[in-house]
Structures are given as C-alpha cells and as structure tokens.
Amino acid sequence: QVQLVESGGGLVKPGGSLRLSCAASSFNFKAYYMSWIRQAPGKGLEWLSYISPSGTTIFYADSVKGRLTVSRDNANNSLFLHLDSLRAGDTAVYYCARGGIAVPGAAAFDIWGQGTMVTVSS
C-alpha cells in the first residue's frame, strides 16, 4: 500500500549532525512535493521543509534555516534530511509527509510516515 517509512533516528550528541531517510512505496514518488515535519515530546507539529518533485525548489522554516538540508532521490523513491549543529531543542519525532503535485501550498499532507525519534543529549 502507499507508504512512507522513516529511518535514521537515535541518540545524537549536541553539536553533532543527523541524517534521516524516508522511503516511499506504491505511488509515483517523483510527482509529489514532500515535506519534513517534527514533533517535540508532548508538543505540537512543526513544519520544517518542503521539496518540489524535481528537487529544484526547497523551502525551509526559519527555525532551522541554515542548519537543515533536504534532498531527494527520485530514482530510488527516497527523501533525505540532514540537520547540523544539533541542540536539545531538536529532540523530536521526525515525520516525512506527502504533499500535492501542484503548488506546494495547494494540497494537504495525505500520507505520513510512522516517524523516527531523534534525541539530542550528551
């Protein structure tokens, strides 16, 4: 079935970096905008970034701009997140989510991964 599966979470030291992957299956991945969204423990949802179907347009939330890099590999139906200079406030469950196929703000996140937990601690 249509599915997103994140991987790469775990315990990371402050100041370090993390790389997460999101594997897509059973849909035409290269046609869709994709986003990363995170949720700190006990907190709400925070949108981090979207990437266009071709990967040529990427937008980042101000809260992570300069530290976050998002990319995709359409040949392998994969989405990636790379976050540098980690701090305790980056501790969260990180979700990848499918957006629409037109302009980025025109469609909802209709498919979500199960999330991967990242803990930033020494």
Added chain:
Amino acid sequence: QSELTQPPSASGTPGQRVTISCSGGSSNIGTNTVNWYNQLPGMAPKLLIYSNSQRPSAVPDRFSGSKSGTSASLAITGLQSEDEADYYCAAWDDSLSGWVFGGGTKLTVL
C-alpha cells in the same frame, strides 16, 4: 508560539457534538485553505479534512470542516470514545512560504 491558534483542550460526552476552532491571519487562513489532522496517542498524524471542508474517503461523515474569513472550525458529531485524540489545523502561509500548524487541541471523551 504557533501561527494558528487553537484551544488547548475540548471535551464532550458520547453522542455529543463538539467543535474545535482555529484562528489565523490574512496570510494563511485568510488566503489559503485549511486542513485538519488528528493524532491518536503514539501514532502519526492522519489527514481528517482538506480544502476547508473535504473529507478523504475513509473519514466518517461525522467529521466536518468550515472556514470563514481568517478562522476555521472542525465539528465532530455523534462523538465516540475513539475520537479521543489531538487535533491540529494547518494552512499554507504566503508570508512565510511555508506551512503553519495550530498548537493542537486535545479532545477528551468523557
């Protein structure tokens, strides 16, 4: 602080109707459509309502959404115990060129 404002909590008894509000501004709800998500404990969010009032096919018609000006609301009729979850509104924000979420509303079924 979230760009969209929701009440932190809501409650109702089985069978009741409850509504959850979502207040934004001219650059988000005032200009773009609103989506609603719910999140059961320990689970990923799930799309509940898109484009202000549209339901994905798997979502029961007990759930409905509406929008007026810079505010939106989610209504749940015939409340059931399995509706106990966190509910989030979201909209595209033209000023930020990104998505904004409400802070979430925890719905308790008494």
